Amino acid sequence: MKATQSSLFVFLFVLLVLAACRTAPVSVPKSGMMVRLSEIEIYPDSLAAYNAILKEEAAASVRLEPGVISIFPMDQQKDSTQIRILEIYASKEAYQSHLKSPHFQKYKTTTLSMVKSLQLIDMNAIDPEVMTEIFRKLKK
């Protein structure tokens, strides 16, 4: 009887440990998410200054705003004045809140004269599941 109790204890304890360290589900919203690809051309003379401000803004947004899933800035290898930013917000509300944030306001006002052209292209994720899969994989 003692051995059975002991085995039961071990079994329950291991179950508890497994439950505690089970990876929490990744909370990528399947609907209501906002996906945008911004296409921005910067005046060559302003590029270094622009990139420094953009880096700071992207890092602050991701770090400080729970509703900012991604602000991922890139430039084209063939023409570094061509900037693309993959922006993913958890909801329209998260995006509206982002627009009011001090770091976005600072970015917007200080870079206004550096931007030659700007196109905000709203996108759909063709398979939101694949994003969840990307995040799940990266958690391993």
Added chain:
Amino acid sequence: MKATQSSLFVFLFVLLVLAACRTAPVSVPKSGMMVRLSEIEIYPDSLAAYNAILKEEAAASVRLEPGVISIFPMDQQKDSTQIRILEIYASKEAYQSHLKSPHFQKYKTTTLSMVKSLQLIDMNAIDPEVMTEIFRKLKK
């Protein structure tokens, strides 16, 4: 003595379980990473078939290939024949290996006639750190 052995066994077993389910650090390479934005236009009549094949290919790549960090397909809300794919590979080797994978080969051969135009635009991450930050945040 028996009780001590049993406790030791439980302790070691729990340690083993904990070690097995501990989340490994996110391994986003800071250099050597390949970032690409593919711009693809699909013939309208082929769009549904194309999207189904693309979904399958993206999911398989992310699930099966350790070097595929992201294959994230999107379409434009204003024109769903305009597809954009954010592709991130851990290295050039990971990309070469991806090209040889059966799921990519299947995608490539079955969609060839559906593609009206294709541009593979190589990009740089302006701040690779921000990607690490995005992944770190999503792990919480």
